[in-house]
Amino acid sequence: MVETTKEPTLIFMFGATGDLASRKLYPALYEIYKKGNEFAVIGLARRQHTHESYRSMVDRALPQGADRRKEFLDRFYYQPLDITEPENFARLKNISDQIDTQYQLNGNRMFYLSLAPRFFGVAARNLKKAGLTETSGWKRLIIEKPFGHNLESAEKLNHDLLEVFDEAEIYRIDHYLGKEMVQNIEALRFANPIFESVWNHRSIANVQITLSETLGVGDRASYYDQTGALLDMVQNHIMQLLTLTAMEPPSRFEPEDIRQEKVKVLKSIRPMSSDAITNQIVRAQYKQGVMPDGTRIGGYHDENNIDSDSDTETFVAARLFIDNYRWTGVPFYIRTGKRLAAKSTEIVIQFKDIPNNPYLYEFNHIGPNLLVIHIQPDEGLSLKLNVKEFGEEGETVPIAMNFSNNVKRQADTHTPDAYERLLSDCLRGDSTNFTRWDEVAFSWSLTDSIVAAWKDIPLDYYEAGTMGPASSDRLLALDGFCWWPLTRME
Numbered sequence: 001m002v003e004t005t006k007e008p009t010l011i012f013m014f015g016a017t018g019d020l021a022s023r024k025l026y027p028a029l030y031e032i033y034k035k036g037n038e039f040a041v042i043g044l045a046r047r048q049h050t051h052e053s054y055r056s057m058v059d060r061a062l063p064q065g066a067d068r069r070k071e072f073l074d075r076f077y078y079q080p081l082d083i084t085e086p087e088n089f090a091r092l093k094n095i096s097d098q099i100d101t102q103y104q105l106n107g108n109r110m111f112y113l114s115l116a117p118r119f120f121g122v123a124a125r126n127l128k129k130a131g132l133t134e135t136s137g138w139k140r141l142i143i144e145k146p147f148g149h150n151l152e153s154a155e156k157l158n159h160d161l162l163e164v165f166d167e168a169e170i171y172r173i174d175h176y177l178g179k180e181m182v183q184n185i186e187a188l189r190f191a192n193p194i195f196e197s198v199w200n201h202r203s204i205a206n207v208q209i210t211l212s213e214t215l216g217v218g219d220r221a222s223y224y225d226q227t228g229a230l231l232d233m234v235q236n237h238i239m240q241l242l243t244l245t246a247m248e249p250p251s252r253f254e255p256e257d258i259r260q261e262k263v264k265v266l267k268s269i270r271p272m273s274s275d276a277i278t279n280q281i282v283r284a285q286y287k288q289g290v291m292p293d294g295t296r297i298g299g300y301h302d303e304n305n306i307d308s309d310s311d312t313e314t315f316v317a318a319r320l321f322i323d324n325y326r327w328t329g330v331p332f333y334i335r336t337g338k339r340l341a342a343k344s345t346e347i348v349i350q351f352k353d354i355p356n357n358p359y360l361y362e363f364n365h366i367g368p369n370l371l372v373i374h375i376q377p378d379e380g381l382s383l384k385l386n387v388k389e390f391g392e393e394g395e396t397v398p399i400a401m402n403f404s405n406n407v408k409r410q411a412d413t414h415t416p417d418a419y420e421r422l423l424s425d426c427l428r429g430d431s432t433n434f435t436r437w438d439e440v441a442f443s444w445s446l447t448d449s450i451v452a453a454w455k456d457i458p459l460d461y462y463e464a465g466t467m468g469p470a471s472s473d474r475l476l477a478l479d480g481f482c483w484w485p486l487t488r489m490e
């Protein structure tokens, strides 16, 4: 297992005045601090702040009534800095050396780039030039998504980062890997022989992965319109869920062994070909509609800062195959979209029927066995079985056996958020839940093949507040399947 020492660290928070830092990173750091991690933070962005005004800004990001607030905030320092100006970094070196000495941080440095990706390369170069990456302790770099916009740009970015950091020092964040039930997939699969023995093409009919959102693009329109659902959600989060669901058991639970198995899955995904693509992928954009709570929503073109002729997809569904011994012939259906009927992330494993099942003919309302991994907002598992109803004349009916973390989460005074887990992992040097370069590269190869082919696919449309266009249902109907409705746990 990975070592879990808490070493004192100087955290360089680039993008300190941004949305992600305030909504996620400061609250996460606060929780980590309360658990006994020793660190100081230098906030960096162009805006002018004093240490005090920066501390007030961080303060506003913390939960109400938080204890040990002042001692936490006192460890925050601010330096205005434009990432593109190397001379700013020389001053940063002086300040960071002083803070390191003051808190006895032993030269350990974490650089968090909560910045637009176009700045990742220049940030690394300027850190090196100013001697900030020459340190007596360890150094680690956390970078946000998206890691490039295709394989070529990702390779260039990776090359730039490797000029300054080793692969083992680069922590590419995918916040889905910090979610409770995503971390539970391995336990479910590899600690339960009843599942592992049927986890293959002999017993599984199909796998359905849904990441649906009710929100639109909010104030990230300029980013989203350049990106779209495929690159925003499929290239990273969906590929991570797919690889965790499909990978072989690692020989040991070491970061490299797990990531090796995930890469093997990515390598085995059948590439998209132009002639087959219309049966394999759907791209669509939402138009006006009514959400389940009755709110009327305009179309994607009505969002602020979106061009009226934008053809960016806000929904993607795909039918993928993993060409290896375990999964041959099993379709993996994936879908994600904005302004859908529900906020939900679920993985559904549909098991095959018994051949010539007499119950299917007698009780036509019974269904296949389904294992549902509820990732959010519910957190738990449901196993759908068919059982005889109680009583003499009892019919055979479908029921669900549920395991739910929902009550525990409500009762817990604090359940770690994904960013808290991942920051904490990085401070400990555990890279298991971060993406290795070859994972990123193989995901880009797949999404590049889709982008190359889908200029031939017309953009479809769906009404806001639905679960996407009818063409998404047809993808499954080709194989005689349907999307299982999203379920809430009791």
Ligand SMILES: NC(=O)C1=CN([C@@H]2O[C@H](COP(=O)(O)OP(=O)(O)OC[C@H]3O[C@@H](n4cnc5c(N)ncnc54)[C@H](OP(=O)(O)O)[C@@H]3O)[C@@H](O)[C@H]2O)C=CC1
Pocket: 014, 015, 016, 017, 018, 019, 020, 021, 044, 045, 046, 047, 081, 082, 083, 084, 113, 114, 115, 116, 117, 144, 145, 146
């Ligand atoms: N927000 C979110 O929910 C999510 C964000 N991400 C990723 O996180 C990263 C940050 O996103 P987010 O916080 O939303 O972005 P914001 O636009 O809110 O913040 C960007 C930050 O970068 C700083 N900045 C911009 N230009 C420069 C510059 N030339 N030199 C120094 N600092 C600069 C800005 O500060 P200033 O203007 O003061 O310079 C600001 O602090 C992105 O990679 C994004 O894709 C990933 C998942 C979710």
Ligand SMILES: O=C1O[C@H](COP(=O)(O)O)[C@@H](O)[C@H](O)[C@H]1O
Pocket: 213, 232, 233
């Ligand atoms: O990375 C992203 O994820 C969010 C969805 O994250 P979740 O944890 O709320 O499920 C998505 O809204 C955003 O567009 C994307 O960049």
